[in-house]
Amino acid sequence: MAAVRSGFRRLFSISAFSPPPPAAVAPPAEPSTNLFVSGLSKRTTSEGLREVFSKFGQVVYARVVTDRVSGYSKGFGFVRYATLEEAAEGIKGMDGKFLDGWVIFAEYARPRPPQSPPAPQTSEPPSFNQ
Template sequence: MNIFVAKLSFDTQDAGLREAFENFGEVKSAKVIMDNYTGRSKGFGFVEMNDHAEASNAIRSLNDSELDGRTIVVKQAEERGQRSSRY
């Protein structure tokens, strides 16, 4: 399952994101999205976990929790092209 993580601290790096999710199961990948121009974090990232139950538990447990001094938002990532309108 692919997991979207928002409101990350600009100091959070891939390893820290991975570590937070490894408490709930095997993490296939963890990536903080960086701005190509500035090289700075965009404040969100993605984590991929193989086991659906472990991923669901991680989402429930980590949503509205604190990571690197910021309260993060964690939810199942939406497939590209399936995002709902904001308005």
Template sequence: MNIFVAGLSYQINEADLKELFEEYGAVSSAKIITDRDSGRSKGFGFVEMDDEAEGQRAIEELNDAEFDGRTLAVSVARPRTERPQGGGGYNRGGGGGGRRDRY
């Protein structure tokens, strides 16, 4: 079971996250998502647990729980959706912000 965990303190590392979830069962992996440029935590991550019942119990117990001074949001991870290729995030449509000729 893949579990999404948000609201993590920026000081939490993957070993801390794994240890937190191991209280509910075997954890096969724990990953904190980091910013590509700075390497700093984005405050969320994913935990993989093989046993569905243990994973569900961890979700129920840890969702809305406080950990390291922050309230966690814990849920079943949704499958990743593909982002459109190219564009670089720029809106290429008309913006209308410039001067227009008057008639």
């Protein structure tokens, strides 16, 4: 019986409920004219994204990333403004606001990390019996 009690004590101790260690948080992206917009509804279109963000400046490009099979939004997209000032206004005006019934988040887009070149292809298939 004592073993059962000590097991319960360990199971329900405060230390078992300590928060996990903080994850490495990426620093905020550098200001740019390109915004990353997340939290989009599956109904949101590129035209709808352009329309709502154009209230804050000249939108050069707006695209909702869609699933190739279904054609529905994957829940994120990109908006590019003509100037940094317009991009800042777009973030201020739309971050945390509703679009198509969903709360969306707008932030400066992070540039893609450089990709390593693909491994060179050989004309012979790999040999596994050496």
